[in-house]
Amino acid sequence: MTERKVRILVAKPGLDGHDRGARIIARAFRDAGFEVIYTGLHQTPDQIVSAAIQEDVDLIGLSSLAGAHMHLFNRVVALLKDQGADDIMIIGGGIIPEADIVKLRNLGIREVFTPGTPLETIVDWVHKNVKPR
């Protein structure tokens, strides 16, 4: 039996319109052979969680560049737990201060990638840490 591909939801929570990073990382994941679903902009945490469950993804990548990451990432984590889907791993990326990264890790965000991270580093991390559920 061949193992199915890792499925990733790249998501933009909240009102922030900076999608350059999210779209680049979605392409990089696709080029690396993962199955990628991109939510598009302006998604509420509820919309992201239901998309993740419906699409049966293994990983959610949340992108935030306008400062609302604490509230929004927190909501996604809580809603996933409510739905009993907290085996879906979450990573984050964007403009996120060091002090917040520590807090986000404690919330259960597995890794946070900040500006300047090579695409390869992120792709390698996924290869190493995410297996199809």
Add this chain to the structure above:
Amino acid sequence: MGAIFKEAEVAKIESDQKAWEKHLQEKLVSAPERKENYTTISGTPVKALYTPADISDFNYAAQSGFPGMYPYTRGVQASMYRGRLWTMRMFAGLGSAEETNRRFLYLVSQGQTGLSTAFDMPTLMGYDTGDFRARGECGTCGVAIDTLKDMEILFDGLALDQLTTSMTINPPAPVLWAMYIAMAEKKGVPREKLGGTIQNDMLKEFIAQKTFMCPPEPSMRLIVDTIEFGTKEVPRWNTISISGYHIREAGSTAVQELAFTLADGIAYVEAALERGLDVDAFAPRLSFFFNAHIDFFEEIAKYRAARRIWADAMKNRFKAKSERSLWLRFHTQTAGCSLTAQQPFNNVVRTAVQALAAVLGGTQSLHTNAFDEVHAIPTEEAATIALRTQQILAEETGVVSSIDPLAGSYMIESLTGEMEEAAREYIKKIDDMGGMLKAIERNYPQMEIADASYKFQRELDEKSRIMVGVNKYVTHEEIPVDIYHVDEALEERQIARTQKVKNSRNQKKVEECLERLGEACVNNENVMPCLIEAAAAYATEQEMCDVFRGVFGIYRDPGTF
């Protein structure tokens, strides 16, 4: 009239150049060039040397001319910075209206000559702070404005008949502008005395910045409403700032920034003409907004080419008669995307180089980014250094003493010509698609930019493109930077204030105003008079925007990558 070099002279230069190239090749055998390809940051090849042969067909009168004269390549004003410096306009918005007002008063006391307002995400998207979609976002990247009350606090103590105010607002631009007019008139400043700019450029939102409200067609209609109203009642206001800045920030090349921006401008002119407006009545109030990225000469060439292409389009395509209609006046902001989170103090240097390019390119107004802007809203200290950067350029360096000083440089004229040609090709392609609205529906500019930004990221990863501190000269020490933090209690305070406003306003009046606004939308009447009335009655931003959403529908991101 014709080329500036004699044919025989050019032939001699070309033959001498061949000799030089042969000499160079011999030298390169033992000491090769550092890289195989030299290109601009946009990927355009750059030659080792430019000579008169590169601009042998350059026609001074037709392509360059004089400052303040067609085709305005050398600048839109005859005296340029010898007459008046550019407006030093620092963008500011810090969560609450009170705090932003304090920053405005401070910047004005430090010699700033124009105000520029950054709004928070909910305001930018047309939601009140209390809406469920806005939770957690109050004040995160600018000031929260829900009602006229906030606007009154924001501009308290500022002389609105003397300062000009820029508001970076797009889908709800008519609403915020209405609030500003209502606020000023309450203070006794009539609308015809108000000067400033609303960004109000929805095409580039669909292309790049991505704050949306209604679909493209009704968005265009609202923009034309503001252009029409401004022409008649607020003559000193720039009702649109046609923006390449965000296109570039989204990852475009310099040529794409230039071409898509001018194609957007063409679309707005066509839409206003379709409304029956006279081109010379509105074109003088169209303004532009460009990025100043780090590739110095390419940027200068971009601004010079922009003026030349626009003047030609206005004169020959749209038959404008007034001289002012032909001017491409522009604001510039240094490139946020060129700044690095790593070793943030280096950003001061990047910004200075970019600001210099903007000044040498003849900008009318400039925002210089603060070095910490890559992390958060700038602290006062960082914003002051950024303002001082402009003041040093203006007062110390001497670059303002002579107009368009790089004109005639073989390289600059050559790059300007190449930039013009490449942009014209894009504009032609978009015209062939049926104009920018159609091109956007086909996702064309969006995907061109996505391709360019992905390519650039790959180049960074491969280190064929260098960013100091990111992929070369990396240090691992933490550099302490004071980061501005949004007060967490702000959201609740803002919600409470808006509630208080709602409790004390004349509810019946508000409802009547909103109803009239809905009718104006449906009946194709200009929405501005209704909006000003509604704003004066303390209708909230979202109440007014919800009328638009109800009538025109909501645009959703196609989510392509």
